[in-house]
Amino acid sequence: MPIFETFNLPDAGEGLTEADVVTWLVRIGDTVEVNQPLVEIETAKSLVEIPCPVDGLVTELLVHEGDTVNVGSAIVVFDIDPNGPVPEPIVAMPESAPPEPEPSFSMPRLDEPEPTVDEPVSDGASGSVLVGYGVSATEAVRRPRRVEVFSSFGEESDAEISHPVFAKPPVRRLARELGIDLSTVSPSGPGGIVTREDVIQHAKETEPRTLATYAGDDMPWLESGVVSADGRLTRVPVKSVRKRTAEAMVRSAFTAPHVTVFHTLDVSATMDLVARLKQDREFADVKVTPLLIVAKALLFAVRRHPEINATWDDERQEIVYKHYVNLGIAATTPRGLIVPNIKDAHRYDLHTLAQEVMQLTTDARNGTTPPSATQDGTITITNVGVFGIDTGTPILNPGEAAILAFGAIRQQPWVHEGVVAVRWVTQLALSFDHRLVDGELGSRVLADVAAVLGDPSKALVWG
Amino acid sequence: MDAHGPLSDNGVVRLLTHTGDRLEHPEYSPFAQDLDFAALRAMWREMVIVRAFDTEATSLQRQGELGLWVAALGQEAAQIGSGHALTDRDWVFPSYREHGVAYLRGVDLADILRTFRGLEHSSWVPNEHNFHLYTLVIGAHTLHATGYAMAMDWDGLVGSGRPDHDAAVICYFGDGATSEGDTNEALVFAAVNNAPIVFFCQNNQYAISEPTTRQSKVALAQRASGVGIPGVRVDGNDVLASYAVTRQALERARSGGGPTFIEALTYRMAAHTTSDDPTRYRTRDEEDYWRERDPIARLTAYLERAGELPQAFQEEVRAEGKELATRARIRLKESVRAPARDMFDHVYAEPHATVDSERAWYERYEESFVDAEGSHR
Incomplete structure (x- = not known):
């Protein structure tokens, strides 16, 4: 008979309250054994691999990669007796106790969930830990007391004592930043400690309904933001995609010395090609855009200059040249910027490439981009033109050596065959990692992309 | 590495190199002469079993079964070597990472986990093992150990010349503790009172994240000369040398010759505790360097080359380690709060x-x- 056991997210550090699920290392239906790697989580302190707690079968994964999960909430269900006999139908027995729903391996609880007497306490519970941050305030629930008041040891009088406010330094700082007097906040932590949640709750209750800066902005203008007491600031915790974007960009910008080269060119021939392909029956099922031609042009350039498709391995002091192109295309999603890539894009003809680009943008728009799609990219295109922008100096996707920015295509006066004509003109910018790409190589790559866009028949010559 | 700094190799006693080659030392080789292959195999077994247990305990913490775990990974030779130099009458004052010594003192390792689950303050009766409680306050127990050693002296347990009678104290602490006032007070007090005590400092190079180079300008063992007691540096990843120098120091203490400071130069291969992430403050190169100096690997190399570590024995020991790990897991889940x-x-x-x-x-x-x-x- 299947026996299901739920595994709750443990506190992998000391007093942590939550963690991000990074990678599941098992799948539903997998047979697992004790201590086999189960899931990788990222806590406030480190990336931690959680080993599997039981022998059995994975029947449910309750959280997704990327989710932020509270310590103690269920993340996975195992069947620890998948090969047991099928149960007899149970005849109702009034005496029989229902099965214990609690997992057998949760930490022992000392407490009842609901206190019968609330009492202020002066024996300030210690929040000290060996390393790092304070202990979780949410887990400590007081044991219920009988009604009579009980004095502390050696203290027989029950005279009123005015308590100082107990709060940890980060909470004090938060209160200061939010302009909140801590003594006005009702504490919920053990020993009467004011917790972060108490302060945020207090801030929400007392938050001004009007932002000071702009009339009419009477609500926090970002989800999960907290408006300061004076109404002049909104604070939003940095998490998930925004956090990862920030980390990746800082890492990239401050490890790879960036150089950007620019090129302005006439892409009227490409626009003609796009218009022709749109009429082509073979391309009826896909969307033909200038971006598609840019992608193809970049693939040609990489083929002619494979050294651009590489990565700098700082640890091993090696340059790793890649004989495949996983072509990244920066995409705006409901959760922020991501860079999914088309695996082995160098193998595709134009039609298949168009299908892949469509799939990639659909997934990104719907927020269904699989995690694997954002890993192991080799070179990237960022299409800033969709915002009507001419060009920019893009920051490299970490681990890649080049990124191409594709600007807006505008009709502009342009000297064409000796006379000024109205032509389709755009700007390209290529940033590259100067540790492994010199100016010459970067410029040649950009010139090749431009050559194909200026005259797509080049592809026939180079193909 | 700085030739004169706290991590230099100057004057480090070594009887087994990291490639598994025996060295002779005029002063210390005689103290390791009684270690025949059978004894070395026993030490190998103990180190492997302690490591298996240690690994299991780390997993149990990751699975939410323990509040915290302090791994001894990489320090097995310092602990098993020094622990073997003790007699049943000697007293041990550990800090909190001495699982190898606990094992040698007959403490059931499965029980240790109860403390780290927060069920009780200690999981063994110190008098039954002559093994004091784990002390989590850094360096605090160096004073307790010194006081205990002085009391043993006053009780006439030192210097009778009868090997079945005399005893001493060994106090284990880390490099971080040498920066604490308590440890320095203990050293001064032990020295002037000629207490029968061995200060065994496992210099694992990090006080959580603070490297030894930020705590001392000189080798830690040199502190001994400041209080007027012998100080010796030993390769803490060499089980033979750790045994030899500790044996000499304990014999000195038991015979009334007073304290010795031993600095066992080792490396904490794991995090400080499960709450720590060492990748934030040390490099992979450094970890690789020390992984090549793994205390178990060098003894394995030496014994295998001598044909004294049969495969069947290795498998038997590993199975024993696994069995202990499984037993510890089951016992832990069945345990109740004291x-x-x-x-x-x-x-x-x-x-x-x-x-x-x-x-x-x-x-x-x-x-x-x-x-x-x-x-x-």
Whole structure:
């Protein structure tokens, strides 16, 4: 008979309250054994691999990669007796106790969930830990007391004592930043400690309904933001995609010395090609855009200059040249910027490439981009033109050596065959990692992309 | 590495290189002469079993079964080597990472986990093993150890010349503790009182994240000369040398020759505790360097080359380690919290009025709860 056991997210550090699920290392239906790697989580302190707690079968994964999960909430269900006999139908027995729903391996609880007497306490519970941050305030629930008041040891009088406010330094700082007097906040932590949640709750209750800066902005203008007491600031915790974007960009910008080269060119021939392909029956099922031609042009350039498709391995002091192109295309999603890539894009003809680009943008728009799609990219295109922008100096996707920015295509006066004509003109910018790409190589790559866009028949010559 | 800094190799006693080659040392080789292949195999077994247990405990913490775990990974030779130099009459004052020494003192490792699950303050009776409680306050126990050693001297347990009678104290602590006042007070006090004690410092190079180079300008063993006692540096990843220098120091202490400071240069291969992430403050190159100096690997190489470590024996030991790990896992899940009133029982050897009144108060306090003590679920 299947026996299901739920595994709750443990506190992998000391007093942590939550963690991000990074990678599941098992799948539903997998047979697992004790201590086999189960899931990788990222806590406030480190990336931690959680080993599997039981022998059995994975029947449910309750959280997704990327989710932020509270310590103690269920993340996975195992069947620890998948090969047991099928149960007899149970005849109702009034005496029989229902099965214990609690997992057998949760930490022992000392407490009842609901206190019968609330009492202020002066024996300030210690929040000290060996390393790092304070202990979780949410887990400590007081044991219920009988009604009579009980004095502390050696203290027989029950005279009123005015308590100082107990709060940890980060909470004090938060209160200061939010302009909140801590003594006005009702504490919920053990020993009467004011917790972060108490302060945020207090801030929400007392938050001004009007932002000071702009009339009419009477609500926090970002989800999960907290408006300061004076109404002049909104604070939003940095998490998930925004956090990862920030980390990746800082890492990239401050490890790879960036150089950007620019090129302005006439892409009227490409626009003609796009218009022709749109009429082509073979391309009826896909969307033909200038971006598609840019992608193809970049693939040609990489083929002619494979050294651009590489990565700098700082640890091993090696340059790793890649004989495949996983072509990244920066995409705006409901959760922020991501860079999914088309695996082995160098193998595709134009039609298949168009299908892949469509799939990639659909997934990104719907927020269904699989995690694997954002890993192991080799070179990237960022299409800033969709915002009507001419060009920019893009920051490299970490681990890649080049990124191409594709600007807006505008009709502009342009000297064409000796006379000024109205032509389709755009700007390209290529940033590259100067540790492994010199100016010459970067410029040649950009010139090749431009050559194909200026005259797509080049592809026939180079193909 | 700085030739004169706290991590230099100057004057480090070594009898087994990291490639598994034996070295001779005029002063210390005689102290390791009694270690035949059978004895070395036993040490190998103990190191492997302690490591298997250690690995399991780390997993149990990751699975939410322990609040915290402090791995001894990489320090097995310093612990097993020094621990073997002890007699049953000697007393050990550990800090909190000495699982290898605990194992040699007959403490059931499975029980140690109860402390790290937060069930009780200690999981063994110190008198039954001559192995004091784990002390989590850094360096605090160096004073207790010194006091205990002085008392042993006053009780006439030192310097009789009878090997079945004399005894000494060994106190284990880390490089971080040498920066604490307590440890320096203990050294001064032990030195001037000629206490029968061995200060065994496992320099694992990090006080959590603070490297030894930020705590000392000189080798830690040089501190000994400042208080006027012998100091010796030993390769803490060499089980033979760790045994030899500790044996000499203990024999000196038991015979009335006073304290010795041993600095066992080793490396904490794991994190400080499960709450720590060492990748934030040390490099992979450094970890690789020390992984090549793994204490178990060099003994394996030496014994295998001598044809003294049969595959069957290795498999048997690994199975034993796995069995201990599994037993520890099961025992831990079955364990229940010790009654809190137990903590009053071992404060004084004899009845004590203050403790009695505190116990009585505590019992009233417990009764004030709806679920009286003992009904914990």
